[in-house]
Amino acid sequence: MNYQDVLYFSETYGLLYLVLLFAIVLVYALWPRNKKKFDDAARMPLEED
Template sequence: MKAILTVHNIASDLVTTFWTPIFVGIFIAILTYALWPRNKAAFDEAAKMPLREE
């Protein structure tokens, strides 16, 4: 049986082969930025902002 080439198949292949690795790379970059030791002080300060009385 021959596979039918449809727009859905083309879009699915494009997402699987092109966008998934890009989004995984973006996720890893964000995770690395958030867990980088140099950024700890800035994130700790931002976490305390709602508790401040001004």
């Protein structure tokens, strides 16, 4: 295994890892069950104590 092999592996699987991570975060953020939690968090700065 030389430098080019390691570079190819890290570029390919690093990209796949980041795309998969992005998809998981996107699904979590848009999941209908989480809507109320995110709506409440969005209104927090506007609420008076």
